[in-house]
Every structure is written in C-alpha cells, then in structure tokens.
Amino acid sequence: MATTPASPMRSVDRALDVLGVLEDARLPLRLSEVARRADLHVATAQRILNVLVDRGYAAKEDTGYVAGPAAVATAHAFLVNNRLTPVALPILQELAATTGLTPTLFVRVGSARVPIARVEGRNPLRYQLPIGDKLPLHLGAGKALLAWLPEDEQGACVAAAVPFTRASGQQITAEDLTAELRDVKQNGFALSQDERVLDVTSVSAPVLKDGHLLGALSVVGPSSDLPGSDHARVITEVRHAAGAVAARCP
Template sequence: MQTPNSGPLKSTETTLEIVEAIREHGALGVTETATILDIPKSTASDHLRTLRKHGYLITEDGKYRLGLRFLELGDHARNDHGFFKTAKPEVDQLARNTGELVHLSVKENGAGVIIYEAEGERAVSLDTFVGRRVPMHCTALGQVMLANMSRERVAEIIAEKGLPAVTEETITDEERFFRHLETVREDGYATIRGERVPELGSIAVPVKKNGTVFGAVSVCCPMSRASDERFEAELPKRVLEAANRITLDLKYS
C-alpha cells in the first residue's frame, strides 16, 4: 500500500516542485535543480528529461527552462472559463473609457488570479501579468472578493496567508481588517490607496453569477491623477457599470 508521500504521488510532487523551481529561479541545470530540491541528481535528471520530452521544458546552453506548452495550457484554461469570454469586451471598453489599467481576476485557493488585463492610453506600468497571483488582503480585487465570503472562510485564509505589511498603508490588524471588509460589502466596491504599491490607487467591483461572486474587475491609477471626485465618484461609477453588465451577461450566458 502506498503511503501519502511515496510512489507515484511523491513522483508527481517532485515534478511539480521542479516546475515551480524553474519558474522562480529561471533556467536551471541538473545539479542546480537537485540542490534546490535536495534530491539526487539522477532523480532530477529523469524528471527534467521527461518534462522536456513532453514539451513542458526546453533546453538552452545545457539548462532547462519552461516551454511554451504551459502558455498553451494556460490559454486553454482561460478560454474555457466562460467568465473571461463574457467579461473581456467590457474590460477592454473600461480601459478605453478611463485610460487606465484594468484587471479581471478570479479567486483560487485563497489568492486572486489575474486572468486578463487591458491598458488604457495612460495605463500605469505594474508588476502584474496574466496568471499572476496577487495577495487578497492588500489589493482591491482581493478585498472585494473577501468581503463577499463568510467570516469563517476569511479567517481561514488569514490564518493561512496572514496579513503581512506590504507598505505602510497595508491593514495588518485582523479586527480592523474585518471592519474594513464590512464597509466594502456595504459600499459594493473596494478602494485602496497605496496598500500594495505606494501612491497607487485601485477600485474593484465584484462580478456575480447566480448570486455568487465569480471574480472582480478593477481599475488602477496613480494617486497623482486621482482627485477625490474622480476616485470616489467617477471611477467607482464606471467600474460598477462594467461589472453589472458582465454580471447581467453571465446570467444569460
């Protein structure tokens, strides 16, 4: 009988750890991979060659790097997500109307995952990209999704992820954070000012399907061009309208 950490299960775990190591460190050789994962070189070599055989890795200068097969799978996963196909036109239009950077995200395993972004003519450059997992406690996208979860589920996520300070503006006190989520729930949208990136503001609105929050749409902009009127009225109105149209489209899709 297989134990939880032996046989095929352990082999699969090792394969996934190798993929994650290459994602984090960049191209790796056999020795580097074995050192990072603390496994025999022969084991590392076997896994690397198998991943290369199936197109998940490529070799350059004796090192292995991620292959575009992952891009193919990611694109398929996103396109298979009805949420993306329905929301994309509205996200593009919102970026054009505001001139800012717009994100579309879903929640997965206690994190927010960006599945699409559109850039308006004045879009700020950020460290975000499609597939990027962002913390939920210090992003408008994450906060608006957390605000629509049960207190018990949010507490579980906090217990696992914590409320680490990313900037001086990040809310790190649990009770204060829960009070903030209550405000977000009442308002119907989340706003942050410098909680993840200094001097950057963001507004997010949840998207629902059959009454359940499916994801969120957000607009990001530098606080230098976010007057009180724009940040507290104009942008929330535009994001709310876009999210409501997506929710309506999902209802009949």
C-alpha cells in the same frame, strides 16, 4: 517492511504541488529547493520533475528548474475557452474609455488572484501587470475576491497573509484585514490606495452571478488620475461594469 505505493490521486497532488512551486518562482530553483518548497523528499521531487520535463511543463537550465513552455499552451487554452473573457473584453474597453484608467479582470487561483483580461487606460501603468501573473488576495483588487470567500477559506487566507506591511508603510494585523473585508463586502467594492505600489489607486468589485463568485473587476491608475472627488463616479462605473460582465456570462 514494504511501503504502500502512493495513490494515483496523491501522485497527482504532488505533481501539481511541484508545478505550483515552479509557477511561483521568479528564478530557476535547484532540486533541493523545489523539494523543500513542495514539502517532498528530494528523490520524490526528482521523479516528478523528470516527468514534468518530459511533458514540457518544466525545463532544466544550468542554474535549476523553471516552468516549461507547455504551461503557456495550457494558459492559452484557458484564455480561449473560458466564459468570462469574451463577454468582459468589450466591457473593459468601454470602462477604459469612460474612466481613462486601466481595467483588469481577475479570477481566484487558490490563495492568489490572476489577471485574465486587461485593457490599457490613457496613462499606462509604470509597472508590469502580465496576464497570468499571480498576485496576492490581501492587497488591492484581491480584496474584492477575498471578501466574498466562505468564512473558513477567508480566515485561512487572512491567517497566512498577516501580519504584513503595505507599500505605504501601514502595518496590517488580522483584525485590521478582517474588518476591512467586512466593510468591502458590505459596501460592494474595494478602494485601495498605496497598498501594493506607491501612488497607485484602484477600485474593484466582485463579479457575482446568482451568488457565485466568478471573479473581480478592477480599474487602476496613478493616484493623480483618480482624485478623491472622482471616487464616487468611478466606483459606480466599476460596480456597473462588474454587474454587466456577470449578466452577460452564460
């Protein structure tokens, strides 16, 4: 019995699934592992990888497949053409000067957040936070995005994340995270301590324009640079900066 060819849209979905697998991988992946993570037959994954390699969106190394250089060009096109970065950079620079911390602008990509602009504070972070890196929504600045998602999308993200353990050792259930997100939305900001990295504190606020979530603005630094006595001032600065980005965004 003849099989029905996959629709063009289904083929695009599968190709993007494979590309997403390569984006998330920290090491080269063998064909069988790409197929498993993308939930595809090995032969289908091979055909898609062949096309992605030809177009430069994947590369084949001795130990497996990795994302290709064409993805860098796509990322550059976004950074040059998106409407947030140009208006946000001077605001991030001012925020770095007034707080001494490192401000970053994030946008949501599926169930992750991606930094698209950053200005270093007085004391650079001891860990890397590359532009374009995928980070979780349920930790740190991600909560300033997750709290404003529609209820069904938020619920799906919460269900996929829990249970988990923060860097501090605190174990988080679905009930814990849902209650925290409710508080974040009610208060208009997220204050995070020792969540993804020990001895690091961040303050984050959503960038909202006419009720539409554009991104999240966060400042982060060593906890010693952001003592409890300074939280209120920094929260005000971050919320004001997030509002300024939204107001200037066309």
